[in-house]
Amino acid sequence: MADTVRLGIIGLGQQGGMYATLIAKGMVPHMTIGAICDVDPARREAAAAQHPGVPVYADHVEMLESGDVDAVVTTVPHYLHPEMGIAALSRGIHALVEKPAGVYTKQADELIAFAASKPELTFGIMFNQRMNPLYQRLKEIVAAGEIGRVLRSNWIITTWWRPQGYYDSSAWRATWGGEGGGVLGNQAPHQLDLWQWICGVPRSVYAKLGYGVNRDIAVENEVTALVDYGDGVTGTFVTCTYDIAGTDRFEILGDAGKIVVEDSKRAVVTRLRKPEVELSAGMDMGDVMRLFSGEVDLDTLYTQETIELGSAWGEQHSGVLENFALNVLDGTPLVAPGADGIHGVRLANAIHLSSWLGQEVPIEFDDQQYLDLLNERIREEGAFAAREG
Amino acid sequence: MADTVRLGIIGLGQQGGMYATLIAKGMVPHMTIGAICDVDPARREAAAAQHPGVPVYADHVEMLESGDVDAVVTTVPHYLHPEMGIAALSRGIHALVEKPAGVYTKQADELIAFAASKPELTFGIMFNQRMNPLYQRLKEIVAAGEIGRVLRSNWIITTWWRPQGYYDSSAWRATWGGEGGGVLGNQAPHQLDLWQWICGVPRSVYAKLGYGVNRDIAVENEVTALVDYGDGVTGTFVTCTYDIAGTDRFEILGDAGKIVVEDSKRAVVTRLRKPEVELSAGMDMGDVMRLFSGEVDLDTLYTQETIELGSAWGEQHSGVLENFALNVLDGTPLVAPGADGIHGVRLANAIHLSSWLGQEVPIEFDDQQYLDLLNERIREEGAFAAREG
Numbered sequence: 001m002a003d004t005v006r007l008g009i010i011g012l013g014q015q016g017g018m019y020a021t022l023i024a025k026g027m028v029p030h031m032t033i034g035a036i037c038d039v040d041p042a043r044r045e046a047a048a049a050q051h052p053g054v055p056v057y058a059d060h061v062e063m064l065e066s067g068d069v070d071a072v073v074t075t076v077p078h079y080l081h082p083e084m085g086i087a088a089l090s091r092g093i094h095a096l097v098e099k100p101a102g103v104y105t106k107q108a109d110e111l112i113a114f115a116a117s118k119p120e121l122t123f124g125i126m127f128n129q130r131m132n133p134l135y136q137r138l139k140e141i142v143a144a145g146e147i148g149r150v151l152r153s154n155w156i157i158t159t160w161w162r163p164q165g166y167y168d169s170s171a172w173r174a175t176w177g178g179e180g181g182g183v184l185g186n187q188a189p190h191q192l193d194l195w196q197w198i199c200g201v202p203r204s205v206y207a208k209l210g211y212g213v214n215r216d217i218a219v220e221n222e223v224t225a226l227v228d229y230g231d232g233v234t235g236t237f238v239t240c241t242y243d244i245a246g247t248d249r250f251e252i253l254g255d256a257g258k259i260v261v262e263d264s265k266r267a268v269v270t271r272l273r274k275p276e277v278e279l280s281a282g283m284d285m286g287d288v289m290r291l292f293s294g295e296v297d298l299d300t301l302y303t304q305e306t307i308e309l310g311s312a313w314g315e316q317h318s319g320v321l322e323n324f325a326l327n328v329l330d331g332t333p334l335v336a337p338g339a340d341g342i343h344g345v346r347l348a349n350a351i352h353l354s355s356w357l358g359q360e361v362p363i364e365f366d367d368q369q370y371l372d373l374l375n376e377r378i379r380e381e382g383a384f385a386a387r388e389g
Numbered sequence: 390m391a392d393t394v395r396l397g398i399i400g401l402g403q404q405g406g407m408y409a410t411l412i413a414k415g416m417v418p419h420m421t422i423g424a425i426c427d428v429d430p431a432r433r434e435a436a437a438a439q440h441p442g443v444p445v446y447a448d449h450v451e452m453l454e455s456g457d458v459d460a461v462v463t464t465v466p467h468y469l470h471p472e473m474g475i476a477a478l479s480r481g482i483h484a485l486v487e488k489p490a491g492v493y494t495k496q497a498d499e500l501i502a503f504a505a506s507k508p509e510l511t512f513g514i515m516f517n518q519r520m521n522p523l524y525q526r527l528k529e530i531v532a533a534g535e536i537g538r539v540l541r542s543n544w545i546i547t548t549w550w551r552p553q554g555y556y557d558s559s560a561w562r563a564t565w566g567g568e569g570g571g572v573l574g575n576q577a578p579h580q581l582d583l584w585q586w587i588c589g590v591p592r593s594v595y596a597k598l599g600y601g602v603n604r605d606i607a608v609e610n611e612v613t614a615l616v617d618y619g620d621g622v623t624g625t626f627v628t629c630t631y632d633i634a635g636t637d638r639f640e641i642l643g644d645a646g647k648i649v650v651e652d653s654k655r656a657v658v659t660r661l662r663k664p665e666v667e668l669s670a671g672m673d674m675g676d677v678m679r680l681f682s683g684e685v686d687l688d689t690l691y692t693q694e695t696i697e698l699g700s701a702w703g704e705q706h707s708g709v710l711e712n713f714a715l716n717v718l719d720g721t722p723l724v725a726p727g728a729d730g731i732h733g734v735r736l737a738n739a740i741h742l743s744s745w746l747g748q749e750v751p752i753e754f755d756d757q758q759y760l761d762l763l764n765e766r767i768r769e770e771g772a773f774a775a776r777e778g
Contacts, residue, residue, distance in 0.1 A: 151602070152613070154627060156543060156640065161680070165673025206595050206749075210621040213540070214644060214666040224541070224623040226615045232599045234613040236625050238543060244668060244680075245647055245659045245691060247640060251545065255603065258634055270634045277603040279633060284554025291550070291633075302634060359748070360595075 005094070005325040006034030008069030010060045010084055012043045015098060015126075016075035019317060024051060027318045030325040034069035037062075060084060064091045071096060071122065071328060073321075077172050078103050078180050079387070082111035085123070085338070089115055094122040096324050099189040100348065101125055101341025103180030104374060104387070105367045108345040115338055123338035124324045129190040129264075130197065130335050131319035134309040138252075138259055138267055139198045146271055148256025153199045153235040159246030159263075160187035160239060167217050174217035176377040177384020182211075182219030184348035188239045191250075192344040195237065199252060201343055202227035202235065204362050209355040214242045218381055225351050228360075237351075257302070265310050272302045394483070394714040395423030397458030399449045399473055401432045404487060404515075405464035408706060413440060416707045419714040423458035426451075449473060453480045460485060460511065460717060462710075466561050467492050467569050468776070471500035474512070474727070478504055483511040485713050488578045489737065490514055490730025492569030493763060493776070494756045497734040504727055512727035513713045518579040518653075519586065519725050520708035523698040527641075527648055527656055528587045535660055537645025542588045542624040548635030548652075549576035549628060556606050563606035565766040566773020571600075571608030573737035577628045580639075581733040584626065588641060590732055591616035591624065593751050598744035603631045607770055614740050617749075626740075646691070654699050661691045 007023065009016045016036075023033050036047040037057040044056045057063035064072065064087060071094035074084045082102045088095040095115070102108030115123035129135060142150065160183060172178025179185065184192070196202075210222030222240040229235065250261040255277065258270040272279060279301060290296050311319075319335075326332035346363055349370050354361045356373050375386040396412065398405045405425075412422050425436040426446040436445045446452035453461065453476060460483035463473045471491045477484040484504070491497030504512035518524060531539065549572060561567025568574065573581070585591075599611030611629040618624065639650040644666065647659040661668060668690060679685050700708075708724075715721035735752055738759050743750045745762050764775040 152611075152627070152629075154545060154625075158642070162674075162677065163669040163672035165669075166677060169674055206615065208615060208617055208623045210623075213621060214669060222541075222621070222623075224615055224625060226595065226597060226613055226625070228597055232602060232611070234597045234599075236543075236613060236615070236627065238541070238625065240541070240642075242644075242665055242669065243642055243647065244661065244665060245693070247649070249638070251636060253547070253629075253632055255631075258632065260636070272633065276631055276633060280552040280554075280603060280631065283552035285551075285558055288551065288555060304634070 003030060003329065005031050005328045006068065006070045007031055007321070008035045008037060008063050008072040008093070009033065009075060010037045010063070010072055011075040012036055012038045012047050013075060016073070018314070019073060019075065019321065020047075020051060022314050022318050022321065027314060028321045028325070030329060031321055035063050035066065061087060064088055064093050070094060071324070073126070074098050077178060078185055082107040085111045086114050089118050089121050089123065092121065094328050095338070096124045096126060096321070097338060097341065098126050099193070099341065100185050100345050101338065102345055103185060104371050105342065105346050105349055106371055108342050109367070112339045112342055122324060122328045122334070124320070124327065124334050125336050125338045125341040126317070126320055127190065127193045127336040127340070128316035128320050129194050131316040132264060132311055134261070134264065134267060134307060135194050135198070137307060137309060138261065141259065141269060142198050142252065142254070145256075147252065147254030147258060147269070148275060150199050150252055150254050151233055152253045153195065153251065155191055155195055155236070155250040156238045156247045157188060157191045157250075158238065158240050158243035159248045160241050161244045161246055162187070162241040164215055167215060171383070174219050175383060176218055176374065176381050179219065180374070181348065181352065182217065182221045183239050183241050184220060184223060184351060187241060188223070189344045189348070191237070191239070192347050193340070195235070196343045196347065197340070199235065200229060202347070202363055203230045204228045204360050205347065205350040205354050206360040207351040207354040209351070210240070213240070218377070220352070220355070223351060225354070265308060267307045269305045269307060270302050271305070273300065392419060392718065394420050394717050395457065395459045396420055396710070397424045397426060397452050397461040397482070398422065398464065399426045399452070399461055400464040401425055401427045401436050402464060405462070407703070408462060408464065408710065409436075409440060411703050411707050411710065416703060417710045417714070419718060420710055424452050424455065450476060453477055453482050459483060460713070462515070463487050466567060467574055471496040474500045475503050478507050478510050478512065481510065483717050484727070485513045485515060485710070486727060486730065487515050488582070488730065489574050489734050490727065491734055492574060493760050494731065494735050494738055495760055497731050498756070501728045501731055511713060511717045511723070513709070513716065513723050514725050514727045514730040515706070515709055516579065516582045516725040516729070517705035517709050518583050520705040521653060521698075521700055523650070523653060523656060523696060524583050524587070526696060526698060527650065530648065530658060531587050531641065531643070534645070536641065536643030536647060536658070537664060539588050539641055539643050540622055541642045542584065542640065544580055544584055544625070544639040545627045545636045546577060546580045546639070547627065547629050547632035548637045549630050550633045550635055551576070551610075551630040553604055556604060560772070563608045564772060565607055565763065565770050568608065569763065570737065570741065571606065571610045572628050572630050573609060573612060573740060576630060577612070578733045578737070580626070580628070581736050582729070584624070585732045585736065586729070588624065589618060591736070591752055592619045593617045593749050594736065594739040594743050595749040596740040596743040598740070599629070602629070607766070609741070609744070612740060614743070654697060656696045658694045658696060659691050660694070662689065
């Protein structure tokens with residue numbers, strides 16, 4: 001068995017450049033840079049200068065067929081993730097797609113179905129936050145039932161501040177035709193993924209969105225969504241890109257405990273001594289008065305553990321790259337299988353669709369209706385071609 | 390001018406008993422206990438024992454007409470607040486109604502319209518949290534525009550834990566016919582008031598409610614509401630009565646700053662140096678990277694002030710009682726005018742109605758439709774008479 005995966009990087013922008021640096025610095029065991037591809041001559045020059053000896057391509061198909069790479073990562077605009085993923089897999093090249101897995105469910109589903117037809121190839125997605133040890137621990141705690149059945153979850157994630165200069169930096173940014181949306185597709189996919197990874201996939205969504213709030217852009221940069229998981233379980237998700245002193249606060253209430261995460265770094269985990277309904281059955285209003293006046297030893301009701309876990313710059317991305325390489329080499333299970341990418345795309349689309357229709361929409365919405373309404377926006381914008389189904 | 394208002398307390402339960410104690414201890418300047426009224430003989434005996442010399446009545450009309458009281462407070466089940474308020478005002482007696490101002494808008498509107506026809510009488514509502522110096526300060530900050538125009542507000546208020554024994558303590562508790570609802574009418578009216586007092590009245594509501602979650606009750610004890618103020622301004626409100634380690638976190642984002650309140654005791658107020666849109670106009674992605682890597686002196690962008698203010702037990706209620714007395718005596722403006730009570734009732738009703746209809750409802754919903762649907766629930770319950778329009 002080879003002990004190294006040669007990665008082809010498609011797109012040497014901010015993310016691609018970061019991955020090249022991590023690999024070149026030896027921070028990713030079992031991975032080397034096989035080749036770099038970029039359509040921009042200036043970036044190809046930079047690649048050659050920064051990574052001497054690494055083959056550089058202008059065309060990704062040429063790179064895929066060169067024999068220089070065992071796998072690729074697609075650090076390209078969102079719309080291209082599915083087609084480049086399929087281009088690689090169809091040539092026997094393992095594919096790690098950047099998030100999101102696509103702009104709309106039809107194209108993400110197509111990629112995922114194609115990958116499923118190639119089970120011998122590794123298909124992953126760059127959900128680097130799944131490597132955050134804090135969220136890994138919280139997922140374990142919830143999955144093990146330590147806070148009971150999840151009844152409600154609420155995330156405010158507004159640490160995605162982006163100034164006008166960011167939006168002006170590329171013609172495709174924050175457009176319907178070039179990027180396919182705003183904060184839901186670009187900044188918040190990590191939280192849309194972690195939320196569903198830990199708390200499950202909702203059944204329906206009702207959302208209010210703001211488009212171009214305080215920014216000269218067409219797409220959403222403000223989201224307030226209310227989701228329904230069935231059986232009375234709800235959640236809310238709030239994000240925006242204009243809160244310079246941003247909030248990152250995630251609360252999960254279970255019927256036997258609770259988790260409150262601040263800044264994706266610290267979590268307070270409350271574990272009830274008994275299921276809440278049993279605590280309730282044994283107490284009356286006198287107990288409530290004693291409880292709130294501090295006369296009850298809280299330790300008789302619950303324990304609270306503060307967990308602080310972080311990761312240094314690059315560790316999460318290196319971790320996904322290494323895990324992907326190990327899956328290629330020895331079948332180590334993927335932390336972020338590519339097929340999981342559909343959940344974030346579907347939820348982001350459902351949030352858009354609810355806003356566009358002004359009503360609650362099921363998570364299994366009409367994919368073609370979504371694409372038709374997206375294309376309406378692309379045509380109105382007039383800068384990019386509409387997408388084919 | 391007399392310097393004392395003689396208060397008649399209608400209902401010597403938990404709240405009425407507290408007000409009697411505060412006044413008897415001399416904690417309420419300009420107010421004495423004029424009389425006490427309760428339908429329960431045992432409570433009348435207790436009143437006579439605890440407050441010797443204070444006249445005690447079984448019938449509130451008899452007390453109102455006795456000449457013993459200048460004003461009354463209505464610490465009785467919610468449905469009775471409007472009719473007892475009107476009974477007092479129609480006899481020239483000033484009225485301080487307990488919150489909520491009524492169970493449904495039609496009865497609260499009737500009370501408020503009647504009070505408006507008696508401008509010479511004082512009409513107040515027991516929104517004691519308006520006396521919380523922290524919320525008073527935050528209202529000033531928002532009203533003065535110190536955080537700019539409010540764009541979003543989000544409150545999770547689950548410190549209202551109530552065990553089954555509480556619900557079982559009275560036959561009318563947590564019933565449609567006896568109490569008219571659950572957490573929205575009983576525990577959360579303070580926050581429904583403060584939220585609207587500080588952030589304004591929304592135009593529409595979409596909500597998901599849980600009825601009898603982990604409790605043997607008919608009414609709602611779990612609420613997730615998404616409100617729309619128009620012009621892209623949104624809010625969320627989450628409350629429940631089964632979170633024993635409850636959360637109280639209120640965040641207000643403005644276009645020139647932000648307020649985050651924890652536990653109704655501490656607030657961090659962020660004031661931007663310039664409106665956010667101007668900060669945005671002068672920065673690019675390089676600035677974002679420098680900002681998030683700690684290379685930017687945040688003081689050049691904003692200031693943050695931590696405000697900690699609290700009130701001792703009874704101070705808030707004493708404050709409302711004294712303010713009410715001063716309004717009677719010398720026209721001191723009311724902190725909590727009775728007419729303000731409609732907002733909490735209207736929002737609570739709209740939240741119910743959205744849940745019952747499964748759709749977004751305007752804040753100016755059809756009052757008769759609400760009452761009809763409430764009466765459906767009262768009839769199904771079968772324990773109390775339906776309400777007349």
